[in-house]
Amino acid sequence: MFNYCPQCGSPLRWQECKGRQRQVCPRCHYVLWSNDESKKKQGLSPGLGK
Ligand SMILES: [Zn+2]
Structure with a gap:
């Protein structure tokens, strides 16, 4: 990118x-405060990160 x-x-x-x-x-x-991070977090399947 x-x-x-x-x-x-x-x-x-x-x-x-x-x-x-x-x-x-x-x-x-x-x-540049990218929104990608928050989008990725929201896009992750529940339970994957925690
Ligand atoms: Zn500039």
């Missing part, structure tokens, strides 16, 4: 933020 900054169009870098990997723009420091 490869995303671009919605503000300046620069390629986003993976960077650790608060203990989690986030996609951050090296130019304007925009942080």
